[in-house]
Amino acid sequence: MSIAVAVISSDTEYVTRMMSYMKGSPIYHTWRLQLYTNPERIHQLTELERMELIIVEEHLHSSLLRRLQAGGGQLDELVYTSKRGAIPIIVLAAERRELLEHELYKFQSVSALLHGMQQRYERFRSGHAKKRLVTDDRQQTIAFCSTLEQAGKTVMALHVAALLASKGYRVFYCNLERWNTSDSFLAGRVLQEQAASYSDLLYVVKSRQNASKWLAEHAAAVEEYSFYMLRPFQHEADRRGLTTEDAQRLVAAIAESGLFDHVLVDLPAGLDDWTLPLLQQCHAHYMLLLPQPGWQRKHQLAMSCVERHNAQALEELQHKRLLVLSEPYGNCQPGSSVSDLESLPYVEAWQQGDPVLLGSVHYRAAVERCIQPLLTGEKVV
Template sequence: MPLRLVLAVQDEQYIEPFLQFARSGEFERGYTVTAFSRTEAFVRYLEECGNQVDAVLGEAVFIEAVCRDGRERIKFIRLSEEEQGSAGSGALYKYQPLPLLLSTVFEKVREIREGAAPPEGRTPVYGVTAAVGGCGKTTLALHLVRQLASEGKRVFYLNLETIHSEVLCEARPAGKEGNTRGLARLLYDLKAGEERQEELKLPVTAYCYRHSVLHCDTFAPVDNFNELLEVGRKEAVALIGYIAGSGNYDAVIVDTDSFPHERTATMMEQCDKLIWLVADDWGVMRKTGAWLAHLEKTRPSLFNSVMAKTLFAANRVSGEVQALSAGKGIQVAAVLPLIPAWAQGNRQGGIMHSPIYQRDVMKLCRMLGTTKDGAREGRELFDSGRPVYPS
């Protein structure tokens, strides 16, 4: 995802070579640059299109002319003509070599790519999505849950698909566990509490059950599809916030219908990290790129937020990658293997098992920083954008 940079300097002779360099060579795919030499035009642009800007690189007269209230996500970097005083003030020397200048700018706004950290006391939320059905989205979500649970983490699996996966239907709670109130009752209680302006006092465990195969907490499948079809943005925000804010879990994995969908868009907005599945297929890559372009055009603020926390992963890959090398603006960072036995349709025994697949899911968990020891390694892999192929 290119960094959206605004250059604001009074000298038009500085702008021309800057744009020429930034739009060619090694930085061509890393930046989109909009330049201004007049303060009025610069201020007007930020007022109208500020939600599409990652960073402003400009002289003091431009930065001081902008009200930065409500623009916490934009990184303002001052250009200085004094080489000696730049380092101490946090400014960048204006006339340093452009490769060095652009590299330094990228490092300064690196936190934009990392996305916002979860609020204090809130469990990290990891979303799994895809633009095309059949990419293995739910299979990956289930394996992520099982991997994190095997590491001793307390995990909640939130499945908001209209039609649930088989593994949830096969492990329906019975007996004492079947007495939990369930998702439909929780949605009702959340709505009632909002109307009364009261916080829900019951714990999450009053509504969920312990899944015997996944070793996590989850909701029993909803039999009436209308109850899930009526879950819109407002209900999804309240539901995710209630679970993530309960303090009962180390991770929440959210799985929804394929994008575009209102619940899916809400999950993308609310999660802290997002795994977007693609495939080594021209059709899948084309459709994914088209939906991303549509999201950028219609909801630019959501698009910027989503891309800052998205890790693209290709599923069912075997041999050499072909379609993934196409210039779709999608940078694949992880690759999951094709398991031929799964194509036979044998679903007996609940979740499908494969040591090879689970090994690469473990690598993906490290990239997401779900473990303290793997967080640094994962951050480096995430930032590098290098595909992690099955070994």
């Protein structure tokens, strides 16, 4: 994903030095710079509306604000709100002093300066995204489903949990699969045996105790990744006999606790009378598909069966659905009818040893793209 950046600076030597350094750094491939020697050189404000970040020298800051205000934009010292969205502003200060949140010291090393810009941009994007979720002011409950087994639901759900947590969100990973496969991707960071489980939460819900208070005391953060979870059902019979109604009550207890911004529900495979009500309960869901023609035929048969028996539920869920092509066993074959979907890549290293969450740059980047609709307010289709 590239970031369009407007740089407003009259110091051409300084900007040239910055550009020269960038060509040898990873940021060169992700930042696209548009240079202006002063705000008056911005002929049309629509040029800025295409930007995602504005960097301006301190002595040009005031004239930039006047230029933006004259064009009818809503702004303060930190953010310019155009017709296309909000754009953060970073001011380059020429003097060493106590800097404000939106300021960076101009004459520090270029590597430190670029790192500071990246940090401020990411912090803004994370904080601002929280105000533009696809739902209302409540937290979001997001499910992960597929029509058939081994489509990669758990892998994606764990990555989404870790990435959202890294952006400052309070995230709960709710594992309702019949077989727990999350441990293999947490590389020893699983919860201790004495930690609370879903069996304990089920008891709290059925006995009508205060679930919010209980979760505040017992939901445990996963080491390093900072999202929350419980141990799987400690008694196999609890999970085997879990009804849809009880599963809905568990999810509702977590979602309504007020402790989490996102509740991610990892569902067992299949669209049936057990999973469909849970999908209806969620604000959105990711449906994972596989590229193999044989799998696609089975998927279509499964969807046709759901449509015959639960057409109304399926129609209701269509606007909540995000389709993702998963490639856990190899690359998509040429001519795949779903090749235009967002794709989660095959990671060969995961087949050769113990996989580590966020251990693949390519997979992590693909998941980052997949969660953008949730963070930017784009319509879920």
